Amino acid sequence: MKKKLPFYLIATVVVVLMLIALNHLWTNWDAARELSNALAEKDAAGAPMDDGGTLEYREFPVIGSRVLVWMIAELHLMFAAFVLAVPMFAVIIEFIGYYTGDKRYDDLAYEFTKLLSTSFSFTATLGAMLTFALIILYPRLMGYLVNIFSWTFLPYVLLFFAEAGFLYSYYYGWGKFSPKVHLALGIGLNIVGTGIMFIANAWLTFMNSPAGVTETGALISTWDAINNFTWMPINIHRLIANVAFGGSIAAAYGAFKFLGAKTDEERAHYDWMGYIGNFIAIIAFLPLPFAGYWLGKEIYAYSQTLGIVMMGGTFSWLFIIQAVLIGNLFLGANYYLWVSMERIEGAERYRKAIKWLLASITICFIVWATPHSLVASIEEARKMGGAHHPILGVLGVMSAKNTAVNVLILTTYLSFLLYRRGNKEATHPRASLLKNIQFGIFSVVTIFVIVLGVAGYFVDATTRIGFSVPQVLSVLFAMISIAAIDVFLFRNAKSKGEIKWGQIKARAQYALFFLAITFTWLMGLMGYVRAGLRQHYHVYGIMEDTSAHAFTPTLGFAAGVVSVTVLIFFALIAIVFWLSSLSTKKKWEPKDASDDVYGLAEEARS
Amino acid sequence: MNIVPVAIIVLVMVAFSQLSKRNILRLNVVAWMVIWWLAIYFALSYGINPPLPASIIGMFMFIVSLALAAYLTTSTDDMEAAKSAFVNFIINPRYALPLILVMIGLPVVSAYNVYSDMTQPPQPPLSTRTIHPPPPPSITFKGKTIDLIEDENPYRALKTDNPAEFAKHVENGRRVYFQNCVYCHGDNMAGRGIFAHGFDPIPANFRDPTTIAMLQETYLFWRIAKGGPGLPAEATPWLSAMPAWEKFLSEEEIWDVIIFMYEFTNQEPRAKEELH
Structure with a gap:
């Protein structure tokens, strides 16, 4: 009973959150519902036509067309991200197993792959739902997009077929082919999956930053429409984000299985699985802010208006929420590593470092989450002399944010480094020199990043934006060079004890759930930002949204829709987890003779 | 920055640290958490001029609370110490009087908060003002x-x-x-x-x-x-x-x-x- 308490606690919290979110949406939907009903009545009387006599919109009852498409698109994207991400790291893990001859890696890669087949079906079903919803509810927009991208649909469908072929042969062919052939199948699966994502990204990025068309939207070049200004930044951003997201979901699966494990072997296996999933998520997560920054920069470069809507205007508050979520991700990821160190013999000597790491994370978290203009009462604003605080205001711009995120990355890297050397003692003859070099690199890079951040306030905007490049490169240099030194430093290292897999505390597993939920919520939120930036346009600057839903919803409403979508996603992913675990369940046995239609009991006796 | 309140906070923290080091005052991890929380709260509330809006103090303290909770639960020993201190406070007859004071104090503080909120003059709702309006193309x-x-x-x-x-x-x-x-x-x-x-x-x-x-x-x-x-x-x-x-x-x-x-x-x- 004692062990099960956290399950009930979490279940209660989830149900309460769901009720709060639903209640919030329900109260906000009153107006939308009335609007939908009115539009539905109008539809019944005769659908709205534009001048050309073409049907422009249809209305979905109760929640409205926009929210329906929003939620389906988001769910489709989440499953698609998972289905694309898992093969990436499954193949890498399988390769590690093949290369090292360690069967555990092969088993782990298979365990990850088991999650794929149901998820693939869900992705396809949600994709079909999204297509139907768009064709039915937004016929004018779809007509236009089909016209622009007509020749991309056939390759998309063919790639989808190929993906199904690769995926199922990769999954069902586990152990049935030679390892090289099987690895080749996995690589094929990844190439095809990435191709599918790139094509779909062309459609949606065209809506944000159209190219290859005239001012009135007439097609000039389909390739230019595909290779629009935000296409490649989104491709790269999504590729990395998918791995981070997929890793976190796989880690959550490990945690889920760990908490339900009956034996020490199972606990050890799923503890390790959770650790590997989280490791993948964090490794992919570290460069993600840079990819996001590049995307933001390209959006700003494409259109000052879109850039200001995003970072200084209507959507800027969502970036504060984003900062809080990412701060939580860093905190959660470090927390998992710190708690995990308890199961490593010898790691207790690094415990005193935790408070300094935590202080660094907290300060950076605060800097990142500080808005440029503060929410204040009239009295408070008068005291500040406006919405800008003279001291805190300087933390609200990119110089401070970039510096904070770089220091956060360095801190997380340091936590991982301490975790990694927890049970090791360097025996290298020049160990202290190498450690000093590592310390020197780390200190110089940290100071360099902070100095550039401060210098950003004293130079013009272009130079300031340019500072982000040396900041990123110096952090990458620190991570790579310190890791390289570590390889030499801990070659033939003395062991101070072993890692007691399976003896991790349950709260570390809840941290993995927390990370997966936060990643998902963040993805939903930022997906909304990217799509919502267009405001009252379907295709920015080309095709206006003339429907009744052409308004930017309040932050609360948007957050409510994202929350409900995330809850639905996790309800569906729970089904995926359950289905994946069916193969290890005991076979069904008849309770009595009337149940025993196949004569199994008789067969067993004989 | 308001030097005087900040200096007082720093001095109090140093005093606690020294008293604890010399075993004059025995502070467990929970007590340290509370002291740090209060010190940061007072520094943010009274150490910065012009004062920060309540909304931003609330957000910062939320982050600080998360960080402190993370620190406390990172170590099983600390967590067990916190748990046993809490249980001890509730069941040990030695703490009966402080427990009664807490039991009375908590609802009184809540009631006072409600009273003071309700007796404030009407205020317009807070708004998330956007500084840079987006321009048209x-x-x-x-x-x-x-x-x-x-x-x-x-x-x-x-x-x-x-x-x-x-x-x-x-x-x-x-x-x-x-x-x-x-x-x-x-x-x-x-x-x-x-x-x-x-x-x-x-x-x-x-x-x-x-x-x-x-x-x-x-x-x-x-x-x-x-x-x-x-x-x-x-x-x-x-x-x-x-x-x-x-x-x-x-x-x-x-x-x-x-x-x-x-x-x-x-x-x-x-x-x-x-x-x-």
């Missing part, structure tokens, strides 16, 4: 289309090509500024002109490196030409009393005053970015 200025994405200040290039001519534009901008803008934006452009305090919020501080230095000149052209009435329909209320200066100034005068604003504050405008 283009505007029409006296019949001419100004492309806010592609166009640039036509006199900007003179700074390097013809400094003497550029200086004339700066001078013209100075005249325009001191004839029209100074009353609200102030003689040093810090947003503290003689009329400034009649407005809520007060005009923007152009000396702040986080205002005009972040923006392209076409943005400023739009804001000056169209003023408060030309602000977008989204994300209202904008709370801007800025007149639409297109009714009073020529295109050249607006570009000149923009040049003067950057020269006077010794800042550079955001350059039009290269597409990749």
Whole structure:
């Protein structure tokens, strides 16, 4: 009973959150519902036509067309991200197993792959739902997009077929082919999956930053429409984000299985699985802010208006929420590593470092989450002399944010480094020199990043934006060079004890759930930002949204829709987890003779 | 920064630390958590001048609470110590009186909070004000289309090509500024002109490196030409009393005053970015 308490606690919290979110949406939907009903009545009387006599919109009852498409698109994207991400790291893990001859890696890669087949079906079903919803509810927009991208649909469908072929042969062919052939199948699966994502990204990025068309939207070049200004930044951003997201979901699966494990072997296996999933998520997560920054920069470069809507205007508050979520991700990821160190013999000597790491994370978290203009009462604003605080205001711009995120990355890297050397003692003859070099690199890079951040306030905007490049490169240099030194430093290292897999505390597993939920919520939120930036346009600057839903919803409403979508996603992913675990369940046995239609009991006796 | 409260907080923290080190005061991990939480809260509330809004203090304290909770639960020993201290406080007869005081104190504090909230004079709801309204892609200025994405200040290039001519534009901008803008934006452009305090919020501080230095000149052209009435329909209320200066100034005068604003504050405008 004692062990099960956290399950009930979490279940209660989830149900309460769901009720709060639903209640919030329900109260906000009153107006939308009335609007939908009115539009539905109008539809019944005769659908709205534009001048050309073409049907422009249809209305979905109760929640409205926009929210329906929003939620389906988001769910489709989440499953698609998972289905694309898992093969990436499954193949890498399988390769590690093949290369090292360690069967555990092969088993782990298979365990990850088991999650794929149901998820693939869900992705396809949600994709079909999204297509139907768009064709039915937004016929004018779809007509236009089909016209622009007509020749991309056939390759998309063919790639989808190929993906199904690769995926199922990769999954069902586990152990049935030679390892090289099987690895080749996995690589094929990844190439095809990435191709599918790139094509779909062309459609949606065209809506944000159209190219290859005239001012009135007439097609000039389909390739230019595909290779629009935000296409490649989104491709790269999504590729990395998918791995981070997929890793976190796989880690959550490990945690889920760990908490339900009956034996020490199972606990050890799923503890390790959770650790590997989280490791993948964090490794992919570290460069993600840079990819996001590049995307933001390209959006700003494409259109000052879109850039200001995003970072200084209507959507800027969502970036504060984003900062809080990412701060939580860093905190959660470090927390998992710190708690995990308890199961490593010898790691207790690094415990005193935790408070300094935590202080660094907290300060950076605060800097990142500080808005440029503060929410204040009239009295408070008068005291500040406006919405800008003279001291805190300087933390609200990119110089401070970039510096904070770089220091956060360095801190997380340091936590991982301490975790990694927890049970090791360097025996290298020049160990202290190498450690000093590592310390020197780390200190110089940290100071360099902070100095550039401060210098950003004293130079013009272009130079300031340019500072982000040396900041990123110096952090990458620190991570790579310190890791390289570590390889030499801990070659033939003395062991101070072993890692007691399976003896991790349950709260570390809840941290993995927390990370997966936060990643998902963040993805939903930022997906909304990217799509919502267009405001009252379907295709920015080309095709206006003339429907009744052409308004930017309040932050609360948007957050409510994202929350409900995330809850639905996790309800569906729970089904995926359950289905994946069916193969290890005991076979069904008849309770009595009337149940025993196949004569199994008789067969067993004989 | 308010030196006195900060110094007091630092001194109290040092005192606690020393008393604990010398075993005069035995503080467990929970007590340290509470002390740190209070110290940060008081530093944020009373150590910064002008005071921070309650909303930002709330957000910072939420982050600090998360961090402290993370620290406490990172170590099983600390967590067990905290748990046993809590249980001990509840069941040990030695703490009966403090327990009773807590049991009475908590509802009293809550009741007092409700009372003090309800007796406050009515306040308008807080709003998340957006400082930079998004500009439209283009505007029409006296019949001419100004492309806010592609166009640039036509006199900007003179700074390097013809400094003497550029200086004339700066001078013209100075005249325009001191004839029209100074009353609200102030003689040093810090947003503290003689009329400034009649407005809520007060005009923007152009000396702040986080205002005009972040923006392209076409943005400023739009804001000056169209003023408060030309602000977008989204994300209202904008709370801007800025007149639409297109009714009073020529295109050249607006570009000149923009040049003067950057020269006077010794800042550079955001350059039009290269597409990749």
